[in-house]
Amino acid sequence: MWTSENRGFYDRSKLRYPSDVTNEEWAHIAPLIPPAKRGGRKRSVDVREVVNGLMYIVSTGCQWRAVPKD
Known part of the structure; x- marks a missing residue:
């Protein structure tokens, strides 16, 4: 549920890609x-x-526009 308490738990802005696993995961x-x-x-x-x-790959299906450039 998107509450102010849970927002930090789901925040992935510090990861390189949104699909990257967090330290807890x-x-x-x-x-x-x-x-x-x-x-x-x-x-x-x-x-x-x-x-x-x-x-x-699982989260994006690797569409051409989503292929990493790095």
Whole structure:
């Protein structure tokens, strides 16, 4: 519900994209991601950025005008 108390909870103006996960959302998601396997290479990607990318595609459908320019 959009009340003055809840407005800050839903505010995404400080995120790079509106689809990016907040720190609170990431705290719920991170434990579900398995750790990197031992003996292999270190991860070369930030898993949170991968999740942000997936959320972007899910929320926008990736229309041509919505493709990031960065």
